[in-house]
Amino acid sequence: MTRVAETAALGGAAALARPVRARHGATPQEGYGFALALLAPSSALIGALLLVPLVLLLIISFKSVKLGNIALILKADFTWGNYFRVLSDPATWHSLSISGTYIAGSSIIAFGLGLATALILNEKFPAQRLFRTLILLPWAVPGITATIAFLWILQPSFGVLNFLLRTLGLATQDINWFGDSRLALAAVIFPTVWKTYPFFTIMLLAALQTIPRELYEAASIDGANRRRQFQWITWPSIRRYAIVALVFNAMYVFREFDFIYASTKGGPQGATDTIAIRIYNLAFEAFDMAAASALGVLTFVIVAISVLGFVRWQMKVEQR
Amino acid sequence: MTAAAESRLASTLRLFLAGLLTVLLLFPVYWMAQTSILPTSSILSRNPDLLPKIADINLSAFETLVRQYPVARWFLNSAMITVGSALLSTLCATLAGYSLSRFKSRTASGIAFVLLLGRVLPGTLLVLPYFVLFRWAGILDTHTAVILANASMIIPFATFMMKNYFDDVPRELDEAAKVDGCSAMTALWFVVLPIARPGMAATVAFAATASWVDLLFARTLLLSAENWTVPVGIASLIGEVQTSWNQLMAAGVLSVLPVFAVYWFAQPYLVGGMTSGAVKG
Numbered sequence: 001m002t003r004v005a006e007t008a009a010l011g012g013a014a015a016l017a018r019p020v021r022a023r024h025g026a027t028p029q030e031g032y033g034f035a036l037a038l039l040a041p042s043s044a045l046i047g048a049l050l051l052v053p054l055v056l057l058l059i060i061s062f063k064s065v066k067l068g069n070i071a072l073i074l075k076a077d078f079t080w081g082n083y084f085r086v087l088s089d090p091a092t093w094h095s096l097s098i099s100g101t102y103i104a105g106s107s108i109i110a111f112g113l114g115l116a117t118a119l120i121l122n123e124k125f126p127a128q129r130l131f132r133t134l135i136l137l138p139w140a141v142p143g144i145t146a147t148i149a150f151l152w153i154l155q156p157s158f159g160v161l162n163f164l165l166r167t168l169g170l171a172t173q174d175i176n177w178f179g180d181s182r183l184a185l186a187a188v189i190f191p192t193v194w195k196t197y198p199f200f201t202i203m204l205l206a207a208l209q210t211i212p213r214e215l216y217e218a219a220s221i222d223g224a225n226r227r228r229q230f231q232w233i234t235w236p237s238i239r240r241y242a243i244v245a246l247v248f249n250a251m252y253v254f255r256e257f258d259f260i261y262a263s264t265k266g267g268p269q270g271a272t273d274t275i276a277i278r279i280y281n282l283a284f285e286a287f288d289m290a291a292a293s294a295l296g297v298l299t300f301v302i303v304a305i306s307v308l309g310f311v312r313w314q315m316k317v318e319q320r
Numbered sequence: 321m322t323a324a325a326e327s328r329l330a331s332t333l334r335l336f337l338a339g340l341l342t343v344l345l346l347f348p349v350y351w352m353a354q355t356s357i358l359p360t361s362s363i364l365s366r367n368p369d370l371l372p373k374i375a376d377i378n379l380s381a382f383e384t385l386v387r388q389y390p391v392a393r394w395f396l397n398s399a400m401i402t403v404g405s406a407l408l409s410t411l412c413a414t415l416a417g418y419s420l421s422r423f424k425s426r427t428a429s430g431i432a433f434v435l436l437l438g439r440v441l442p443g444t445l446l447v448l449p450y451f452v453l454f455r456w457a458g459i460l461d462t463h464t465a466v467i468l469a470n471a472s473m474i475i476p477f478a479t480f481m482m483k484n485y486f487d488d489v490p491r492e493l494d495e496a497a498k499v500d501g502c503s504a505m506t507a508l509w510f511v512v513l514p515i516a517r518p519g520m521a522a523t524v525a526f527a528a529t530a531s532w533v534d535l536l537f538a539r540t541l542l543l544s545a546e547n548w549t550v551p552v553g554i555a556s557l558i559g560e561v562q563t564s565w566n567q568l569m570a571a572g573v574l575s576v577l578p579v580f581a582v583y584w585f586a587q588p589y590l591v592g593g594m595t596s597g598a599v600k601g
Binding site for chain 1: 330331332334335337338339341342345346348349351352355363364365366367368370411412413415416418419420422423425427428431441442443444445446447448449450451452453468469471472475476479504505529532533535536539540550551554555558565568569571572575576579580582583584
């Protein structure tokens with residue numbers, strides 16, 4: 001559910017980035033001090049829990065120390081060694097490609113499901129509200145709970161999916177979904193898609209509701225069938241929202257932790273070792289805080305560049 | 321076929337399709353629930369029944385789970401962290417959201433932007449400096465640590481949710497209150513906040529859900545088992561009761577009950593509030 005709010009938040013950011021003077025007159029308003037006072041609690045918390053940690057992360061990334069004591073960390077010598085080590089490690093590049101496959105695979109499937117459910121929920125039919133609540137429900141399920149449900153469904157000997165595949169004659173032997181290094185990435189995509197598709201449903205449903213009914217009426221008078229109506233009216237109207245949703249979902253999946261940690265922890269043989277999981281394992285399994293921090297800083301640079309690029313792109317689109 | 325009959329057919333078809341999709345998509349929840357009410361002997365079958373046999377149904381998995389593991393303790397810990405995070409986040413987000421809605425300035429835009437940029441970082445990246453900092457501050461392995469970590473994750477989103485609600489409250493209202501002699505603070509407290517109450521309810525619901533489901537921060541910042549939350553407890557069960565699938569599923573069922581309750585009541589506000597933020601942009 002976080003990513004939905006995040007979208008709201010970044011949508012807000014785009015709004016803030018727009019020039020505001022046009023709407024609200026000269027900038028220094030009365031009550032300026034009051035405005036800043038209201039912002040103070042949030043700013044203090046975020047400063048202490050975001051800026052300070054980021055600076056600390058940057059410092060640790062240049063130090064050769066093992067875990068823990070902040071005083072010791074600050075005393076150690078500076079070195080570029082961690083960055084050199086991380087960048088020359090093939091495992092880093094492997095993780096990056098795993099992250100890419102994981103994001104692309106889960107986003108495409110979740111988008112398809114989200115579009116299908118949004119198109120159905122956008123039309124009027126009996127008990128629509130009930131279905132809307134039910135279809136969006138996986139959104140509220142904790143990630144860990146979704147994961148254990150799929151661990152059980154995909155269990156090799158007693159899992160219901162293998163039973164269904166055997167019954168339908170699609171498999172002759174048991175498939176070890178999470179244990180087989182060729183299938184593990186597909187296996188972690190199951191819970192990911194299940195928990196993320198409602199996000200696409202919500203975003204696309206909101207977009208669909210902005211399309212005027214008259215467009216469809218006019219099109220059907222002109223003899224356009226359903227497929228043509230989708231191609232000419234629906235898709236062009238929701239395309240922008242679809243791209244925004246895909247970008248935000250990609251960012252959410254990029255930092256995903258719960259599904260992989262609770263099922264494969266990055267294995268087997270690194271098959272599900274995404275960047276987010278690799279940072280965690282380096283820090284808390286291998287206790288190599290310095291390398292984890294260096295990888296963290298590199299990740300931060302990638303994310304920051306993507307976000308800035310995206311916000312600029314969105315502002316350009318809006319100005320058109 | 322007449323137009324009316326045609327539209328009735330289309331609507332029935334949609335109902336059928338929606339029903340089919342719902343059944344398919346909710347299957348994991350159903351399968352978890354039905355496993356939790358069956359004895360081990362009947363779930364460890366190569367050919368499971370898709371509908372449970374009535375005679376087999378019992379709650380012994382729940383009983384064993386609660387007897388063998390400190391489930392009540394996990395719920396209490398989760399509840400305390402959830403309430404703490406929700407209150408702290410909603411308080412900060414309401415004040416900041418009002419400020420961003422009513423007063424525009426470069427400073428405010430700057431603060432907002434920094435806040436957002438940081439929030440797209442992987443949580444696994446932030447939990448690392450948190451671990452070091454909280455140990456240094458002496459609050460590692462306390463609920464306070466997790467409440468702070470959760471709040472830092474929730475406040476930025478919640479702030480923009482609240483900003484959107486305040487944007488919909490006409491500014492003439494608080495201006496009129498000020499003309500009538502209210503100070504900025506009393507205008508906010510007596511005039512604006514009562515109107516923004518649904519928005520605050522949605523924010524509380526969002527914040528509570530987000531901290532209830534958190535695994536990463538609780539798993540990393542809570543070291544002793546008596547401080548664990550529900551998700552951490554469930555994660556610890558995975559290795560331990562590899563064969564007791566019905567107990568694991570029972571834990572899963574228990575973990576979703578509170579979220580479903582919140583979701584059921586707050587769903588219209590949540591969906592409406594969040595999409596308006598995204599689409600109005």
